Amino acid sequence: MSKEELVTVSPIDGSAFVRRPYASESQIESALQRAAAAQKAWAARPLGERLEIVGRAVDRFVDNKAAIAEAITRQMGRPLRYTPGEVDGFAARARHMMAIAQEALQPVQVSPQAGFTRFISREPVGVVFTIAPWNYPLLTAVNSIVPALVAGNAVILKHSDQTPLCAELIYDAFVQAGVPEGVFQYLHLDHEQVRRVIRASEIGFVCFTGSVGGGRVVEESAAGRFIGVGLELGGNDPAYVRADADFEHAVETLVDGAFFNSGQSCCGIQRIYVAEPLYKDFVERAAALTNQYVLGNPLNAETTLGPVVRTAAADGVRAVIADALARGAKNVVDEKRFEMARAGTPYVAPGIFVDVDHGMTLMNDECFGPVVGIMPVSGDEAAIELMNNSPYGLTAAVFTRDEEAALSIGRRVETGTFFMNRCDYLDPALAWTGVKNTGRGATLSVVGYEHLTRPKSFHLKTTL
Structure with missing residues (x-):
């Protein structure tokens, strides 16, 4: 198995089901630059426009449910009788997060004070790097992808080597929906390349779902960058x-x-x-x-x-x-x-x-x-x-x-x-979070939006 090539072995029969080259350094650098450049224009769009485009992407994705379900089964082995339900779950979570976006992203109002206008806005963090696992390849990814995009961030998705087709299929739906170039991308990366992306100055937040050991690597890679990381690391x-x-x-x-x-x-x-x-x-x-x-x-x-x-x-x-x-x-x-x-x-x-x-x-x-x-x-x-x-x-x-x-x-x-x-x-109406070795941070609910945005205070004094 080449270090330059991603190979997905199907647990059904042990066959090599997917082969993809890992991204080159130039492809990684290009993706980071495109994401950073596209994010500002995307954030400047009215929330309604972002919601419309993301909603179209979700609809396109669901339209391809049968093919997506079979791809999940062949990649990670869940019975085909159940995998269509994950596509439905992807859509349900996405639509819930879209439905609460207006409430979750509105400025925080403070008590009135004569002569001043004061409020706290919720600003996008920039480029969100989502690292998704294979066990629920859609449900784990959607938790951060959709609210991050709705909040005005760009997203780069790195999916597990066991489920690379999920990243490609999600991307295809967003392209068909007309998402601007660079706003949503995926990269096939090995472990060292993941560390390299986390360290990149363009990345403003990392969402990781995986093992405790993987969570430690994410924290170590982000150390000194002063960016947020969300870690959902499993349980017993x-x-x-x-x-x-x-x-x-x-x-x-x-x-x-x-x-x-x-x-x-x-x-x-x-x-x-x-x-x-x-x-x-x-x-x-x-x-x-x-x-x-x-x-x-x-x-x-x-x-x-x-x-x-x-x-x-x-x-x-x-x-x-x-x-x-x-x-x-x-x-x-x-x-x-x-x-x-x-x-x-x-x-x-x-x-x-x-x-x-x-x-x-x-x-x-x-x-x-x-x-x-x-x-x-x-x-x-x-x-x-x-x-x-x-x-x-x-x-x-x-x-x-x-x-x-x-x-x-x-x-x-x-x-x-x-x-x-x-x-x-x-x-999806409740925060998905954990304690102890399960990690930190939260996705979904209005609380999930707090982790994908940063507060910015406005303190405006009126003069005569």
């Missing part, structure tokens, strides 16, 4: 099933939350704490539901669980499973039902592990695969302590019929988003 997300929970709803929701996208979700459920009276029945019902999954080729209509992104990733998941089993855990799922799950392939059987504890990697670190651990707890205090016993803090969930209890628990759990009776979901 917990759920707590209280004794008063709607039992069937909790089981069905949490099984889906653990195994959708083959567990390759930053906010997927990896740890479940169940009130002792429900524990035995919960485990049995969860195992029965999990045994109904169909692991197979994600292009087949009957497949509900596809491969993980690559064989090396599957080996990492298997290592986490081996660690848990060696420390006394037990898998209650019938692995024999999943014939495609074999060593040396990216196909991994789903696993539900009991007799687990926080000395196991499964319960204290992120594992991007279809595995979940379940522990019994005596009540709220024990659950809160265990939920917080993690280096991550992206989302957490409680299943209960008591909203007051949920709020009380939620205020004590260290997390960016707290759910009641749902999980593994992102509401």
